[in-house]
Amino acid sequence: MEILSEASLQSPVGLLTLTASGGAITGLSWGVTSSVIAVPSEPDGILAEALQQLSAYFDGRLRVFDLPLHVAGSDYQRAVCAEMSAIPFGRTRTYGELARRIGSSAQAVGNACGANPIPILIPCHRVLGSSDLGGFSGRGGVETKVTLLRHEGAAGLLI
Structure with a gap:
């Protein structure tokens, strides 16, 4: 065990x-x-x-996490997590943009984002729908996603 x-x-x-x-x-x-x-x-x-x-x-003193992470799951899940991890602090990408980068569908990327086992450290909150915020699997759902985006200065997207 x-x-x-x-x-x-x-x-x-x-x-x-x-x-x-x-x-x-x-x-x-x-x-x-x-x-x-x-x-x-x-x-x-x-x-x-x-x-x-x-x-x-x-506290606003750190923008990049430097921790060893282990993502359980498929190679696809790890690939999506790697793409999310590459999104810089305060920036966002769409599910479609990530999908194009890995040769997948936006829906599959959305499902993998929702299954992210290490949110915040692997910043799934930085991934948005093409015309809306998309979802967020952490407690509080989209409200928590908005809080994290505002914290990172990406709130201009929310107006």
């Missing part, structure tokens, strides 16, 4: 819980997860670094 660890951080978009295994971040979810087998009393290593980077992001 794989040993996972987790650590949580209160943020402007709610309580975020990071999950790690094997020296990499494997998940970010809202609230507290129930899948964890071993929870350290004080986060260390990759979880401590991830908490520091998320705090710096929300």
Whole structure:
């Protein structure tokens, strides 16, 4: 059985819980997860670094996350996550733009964005529909997406 660890951080978009295994971040979810087998009393290593980077992001001191991430899933899921990770802070792309880059459909990209296991760190909030905001799978849905885009200075798109 794989040993996972987790650590949580209160943020402007709610309580975020990071999950790690094997020296990499494997998940970010809202609230507290129930899948964890071993929870350290004080986060260390990759979880401590991830908490520091998320705090710096929300404080406006960090624009690029530098953490080892492990995306479980298909090669396609990892390819979409890699494309999302390449979108710079404060910028956006459409599902269609990402689809063209990887030779796929916008709908398939949207499904992969919705299945992103590490939102915020893999910035699926920066991916929009061609004529609307698209969706967001984190707690709060599109409202959380708007909050993250405003935080990054991409709010001009929302007017």
